[in-house]
Amino acid sequence: MGVAELSALIKRYGGNLPRYTSYPTAASFTASVGFSHAQTWLSALPIGSPISLYCHVPFCDELCRFCGCNTSVVRQEAQRRAYAETLKEELHRVARLVGQRRVQHIHFGGGTPTTLPLDALRDIMQTIATLFTLDPNGEIAMELDPRHVPVEYPPVLGALGFNRISLGVQDINPQVQQVCGRLQSFEQTKNAVEQIRAAGIGGVNIDLIYGLPYQTQESVTQTALQIVTLKPERLAVFGYAHVPWKQKRQQLMPEQALPDSAERLAQRACLERVFEDAGYEKIGLDHYALPTDSMACAARAGTLHRNFQGYTVDTCQALIGVGASAVSMLPQGFTQNHVAAAQYSRALAESEHLPTARGVARREEDRLRWAIIERLMCDLCVDLQNPFESCFCAQQDSQQGAKALSSWTPEEGTNGALKWEKERAALEPFIQDELITLCGSTINVTEKGRPFLRHIASVFDTYREELAQQAQKQTKERAKEQAQKEMGKENTLKNTSLKQGAPCFSTSL
Ligand code: SF4
Numbered sequence: 001m002g003v004a005e006l007s008a009l010i011k012r013y014g015g016n017l018p019r020y021t022s023y024p025t026a027a028s029f030t031a032s033v034g035f036s037h038a039q040t041w042l043s044a045l046p047i048g049s050p051i052s053l054y055c056h057v058p059f060c061d062e063l064c065r066f067c068g069c070n071t072s073v074v075r076q077e078a079q080r081r082a083y084a085e086t087l088k089e090e091l092h093r094v095a096r097l098v099g100q101r102r103v104q105h106i107h108f109g110g111g112t113p114t115t116l117p118l119d120a121l122r123d124i125m126q127t128i129a130t131l132f133t134l135d136p137n138g139e140i141a142m143e144l145d146p147r148h149v150p151v152e153y154p155p156v157l158g159a160l161g162f163n164r165i166s167l168g169v170q171d172i173n174p175q176v177q178q179v180c181g182r183l184q185s186f187e188q189t190k191n192a193v194e195q196i197r198a199a200g201i202g203g204v205n206i207d208l209i210y211g212l213p214y215q216t217q218e219s220v221t222q223t224a225l226q227i228v229t230l231k232p233e234r235l236a237v238f239g240y241a242h243v244p245w246k247q248k249r250q251q252l253m254p255e256q257a258l259p260d261s262a263e264r265l266a267q268r269a270c271l272e273r274v275f276e277d278a279g280y281e282k283i284g285l286d287h288y289a290l291p292t293d294s295m296a297c298a299a300r301a302g303t304l305h306r307n308f309q310g311y312t313v314d315t316c317q318a319l320i321g322v323g324a325s326a327v328s329m330l331p332q333g334f335t336q337n338h339v340a341a342a343q344y345s346r347a348l349a350e351s352e353h354l355p356t357a358r359g360v361a362r363r364e365e366d367r368l369r370w371a372i373i374e375r376l377m378c379d380l381c382v383d384l385q386n387p388f389e390s391c392f393c394a395q396q397d398s399q400q401g402a403k404a405l406s407s408w409t410p411e412e413g414t415n416g417a418l419k420w421e422k423e424r425a426a427l428e429p430f431i432q433d434e435l436i437t438l439c440g441s442t443i444n445v446t447e448k449g450r451p452f453l454r455h456i457a458s459v460f461d462t463y464r465e466e467l468a469q470q471a472q473k474q475t476k477e478r479a480k481e482q483a484q485k486e487m488g489k490e491n492t493l494k495n496t497s498l499k500q501g502a503p504c505f506s507t508s509l
Pocket of ligand 1: 059060061062063064067068069071110111112145168
């Protein structure tokens with residue numbers, strides 16, 4: 001794709017959109033859903049169905065300026081231990097509601113989970129093993145900061161059954177690292193990978209970011225070339241989302257050095273080229289995996305899914321989040337715990353309920369729309385007549401697709417009263433731009449359309465108009481705030497407190 005064409009597409013489709021890790025998205029969560037919903041929904045899980053667990057640790061050893069995570073630096077070990085106790089308490093409350101179920105996946109995320117003292121982590125794992133039945137073929141994963149891997153940690157993770165580790169790298173260029181406040185040598189990353197492998201942990205994921213200040217196509221290519229020498233099983237690349245009005249620490253990022261949208265897409269393409277040359281398969285929007293990795297296998301088989309961590313091979317209907325800000329994805333809806341660690345702990349201490357702060361119930365139509373969005377995001381194709389099953393319809397050229405549109409008449413039935421007329425009209429520009437093709441009632445996203453997956457999926461998002469209005473209101477408020485700032489009425493840079501709960505990195509074009 002030439003620069004002019006790329007710029008035109010960005011102009012047409014640019015803008016921030018959800019990552020579609022759920023539908024409705026987190027932006028629709030409200031306080032009208034609370035602990036009573038969470039408890040009823042957990043109690044009603046089908047008998048015998050497995051669950052997955054997500055444990056959130058909101059502490060880091062250092063804070064990176066680009067990061068949008070719910071995290072803070074807590075140095076006192078006592079505080080970290082106290083937090084581990086609250087996680088155990090919440091696990092007990094969950095177990096009382098769901099009973100002794102099989103646990104398919106466990107993921108420790110954050111923040112930096114290794115900030116938990118090792119014996120506290122052992123204790124949490126012991127609690128899980130006592131309350132539930134661990135699936136011997138399940139996945140147990142943890143996010144690690146290569147700059148802070150306590151030497152005794154990896155062997156214990158191996159002994160506890162952890163089989164996947166996710167490492168944050170982002171970029172190895174010194175200038176980029178400097179402005180991001182994250183100095184991490186390639187050797188530190190390499191050592192971390194070696195320690196993990198030596199502990200017998202087979203799955204290594206590495207996360208990179210593009211669109212950071214001072215990144216260029218050349219610099220991200222160099223980063224990618226070095227990283228693939230470590231042979232991680234999976235790679236994820238996220239576009240940096242600069243939202244300093246939401247995340248105060250991003251005000252320290254030099255805005256004038258941020259690449260524009262066309263450059264960002266070009267950087268993404270450079271990363272992709274290196275990964276493909278190194279033998280990685282493309283997964284959905286932003287993941288890459290070696291052909292033998294379970295994620296690549298799931299992508300080929302059409303069994304890949306989305307959850308709040310992004311792409312997953314987990315097939316569980318219930319992902320239960322414990323810890324501050326953790327989100328639970330249940331068949332009936334989504335719930336989120338109190339975001340601030342202190343508030344979360346207080347909620348547990350002051351009542352016997354779950355520490356739920358907000359959420360959203362899923363309507364029948366939401367489930368149908370989520371099935372469509374999820375298949376698009378995972379398979380790059382969906383049959384609107386049967387969105388609950390994956391399909392890999394052969395790609396059609398854009399001309400055939402345009403012809404198919406005129407005869408495309410999804411029937412009532414699986415889709416209830418929905419006829420997708422509005423959506424059908426909204427897909428027209430994507431067809432004209434050769435970002436999708438149509439084959440009967442099946443939408444196929446072309447390779448050219450891959451970076452625009454969220455835009456294509458958003459056609460099926462009925463909440464986005466309302467949320468866009470809210471965003472517009474916020475933009476006006478920000479402009480007002482900015483004007484006040486310029487008048488010297490306030491100095492927001494002094495305020496480094498975090499608005500928590502946002503995803504670490506959201507992608508935008
Ligand atoms: S990127 Fe990782 S280490 Fe840095 S602040 Fe965010 S969670 Fe902490």
